[in-house]
Amino acid sequence: MARANQAQSGPGFGIYVHWPFCLSKCPYCDFNSHVRPQIDEPRFRAAMITELKHRAASTKGRIVESVFFGGGTPSLMQPQTVAAILEAIAKYWKMAASVEVTLEANPTSVEAERFRSYRSAGVNRASLGIQAFNDDDLKLLGRMHSKAEALAALNVAASVFDRYSFDLIYARPGQSVKAWQAELAEALTHAGEHLSLYQLTIEPDTMFERLRDAGKLVLPDMGRARGLWDATQETMGKAGMPAYEISNHARPGGESRHNLIYWRYGEYVGVGPGAHGRIATPKGRRAQATERHPEMWLTVVEADGHGLVEDELLSSEEQGDEFLLMGLRLAEGIEPRRFEEFSGRRLDPAQVKSLVAEGMVEYTRDGRLRVSAAGFPVLDAVVADLAA
Numbered sequence: 001m002a003r004a005n006q007a008q009s010g011p012g013f014g015i016y017v018h019w020p021f022c023l024s025k026c027p028y029c030d031f032n033s034h035v036r037p038q039i040d041e042p043r044f045r046a047a048m049i050t051e052l053k054h055r056a057a058s059t060k061g062r063i064v065e066s067v068f069f070g071g072g073t074p075s076l077m078q079p080q081t082v083a084a085i086l087e088a089i090a091k092y093w094k095m096a097a098s099v100e101v102t103l104e105a106n107p108t109s110v111e112a113e114r115f116r117s118y119r120s121a122g123v124n125r126a127s128l129g130i131q132a133f134n135d136d137d138l139k140l141l142g143r144m145h146s147k148a149e150a151l152a153a154l155n156v157a158a159s160v161f162d163r164y165s166f167d168l169i170y171a172r173p174g175q176s177v178k179a180w181q182a183e184l185a186e187a188l189t190h191a192g193e194h195l196s197l198y199q200l201t202i203e204p205d206t207m208f209e210r211l212r213d214a215g216k217l218v219l220p221d222m223g224r225a226r227g228l229w230d231a232t233q234e235t236m237g238k239a240g241m242p243a244y245e246i247s248n249h250a251r252p253g254g255e256s257r258h259n260l261i262y263w264r265y266g267e268y269v270g271v272g273p274g275a276h277g278r279i280a281t282p283k284g285r286r287a288q289a290t291e292r293h294p295e296m297w298l299t300v301v302e303a304d305g306h307g308l309v310e311d312e313l314l315s316s317e318e319q320g321d322e323f324l325l326m327g328l329r330l331a332e333g334i335e336p337r338r339f340e341e342f343s344g345r346r347l348d349p350a351q352v353k354s355l356v357a358e359g360m361v362e363y364t365r366d367g368r369l370r371v372s373a374a375g376f377p378v379l380d381a382v383v384a385d386l387a388a
């Protein structure tokens with residue numbers, strides 16, 4: 001896995017804006033996304049701005065390095081909503097000259113038509129949910145777009161935005177290593193500087209969980225899944241886009257700065273239904289989360305000026321665990337010194353030694369600790385051992 005250059009100033013500060021609406025619910029998805037016949041967008045827009053003002057009061061002096069419109073489907077937002085939110089952010093905080101402003105988009109033709117207006121509003125990076133490069137699998141995944149539409153949307157994104165990325169889901173039912181290699185090779189011909197490649201996971205309370213439990217959805221077994229993972233790493237490495245995080249690949253310099261803030265355990269605020277935040281205070285980090293239900297969130301924000309349902313100081317142990325959980329996903333790994341600062345303890349030397357001996361983790365020349373190529377396919381187990 002490749003290493004991204006860590007910004008000199010530390011992990012930085014970002015803002016996440018959650019738009020919780022979609023045209024339909026995909027059968028694999030457990031994100032906070034809802035289908036509504038109608039949305040009172042001006043009210044949601046005003047409430048987002050109210051929440052931004054609330055978060056600005058507790059994060060004075062921060063410089064915004066990234067804004068991320070995630071969802072749900074933010075490409076269903078009116079461009080004037082995106083513009084109004086970005087104007088509010090610029091009013092409440094100082095913006096870095098190189099601020100990254102990403103908007104997640106679904107690749108239907110209607111949404112691609114709005115790309116230019118998003119750019120005029122200040123968006124400079126698009127992240128498209130392509131998911132598959134064949135119509136049969138797009139259908140299986142319950143997607144509303146065809147391969148042809150996805151390609152058209154990618155062309156528009158490439159011509160409109162300085163930077164763009166797209167997501168694919170692999171380890172789909174019936175997918176062979178050979179078929180995935182061919183699909184990935186095709187995907188690479190349309191890639192910019194960044195690709196997110198996720199193994200299909202069956203999430204609780206989704207349609208796919210019900211289908212799997214009924215024996216109607218059969219996923220690749222562990223051996224096939226491992227073959228698909230290995231093929232992914234090999235193909236992407238050869239293409240000059242190695243993984244800088246377990247599921248994210250980029251050409252050097254093309255990494256998502258927003259996600260790096262999360263993984264490097266930087267600071268971020270989240271506004272909108274079900275958004276999370278982590279804010280540094282002299283006493284330690286606060287973990288924040290908002291009400292998930294969209295209309296309930298709206299009512300609470302209008303009444304109280306914010307939608308926070310969780311705003312707690314994390315214990316040293318919790319901070320250390322989160323730091324490990326996030327940082328070890330990165331190819332660059334972690335600085336043990338920062339773990340000590342957050343957790344108030346050292347990593348267990350015997351545990352580290354044994355994981356090094358097993359080839360699961362390794363030290364870099366500059367003293368960082370990172371998961372090895374052999375450790376990444378079993379990352380959860382490695383993190384659990386280190387956090388113990």
Ligand SMILES: C[S@@+](CC[C@H](N)C(=O)[O-])C[C@H]1O[C@@H](n2cnc3c(N)ncnc32)[C@H](O)[C@@H]1O
Pocket residue numbers: 028029030031070071072073074104105106107128129130131167168169198199200201202203
């Ligand atoms: C917030 S979601 C979706 C953004 C956008 N609404 C879309 O669908 O294109 C971000 C990404 O997570 C991935 N994802 C969501 N659920 C998944 C699952 N169960 N397994 C693997 N990847 C998943 C998809 O690739 C998706 O594009």
Ligand code: SF4
Pocket residue numbers: 021022023024025026029030031033071072073106129
């Ligand atoms: S995958 Fe994307 S479009 Fe589908 S329900 Fe989830 S957030 Fe909405």
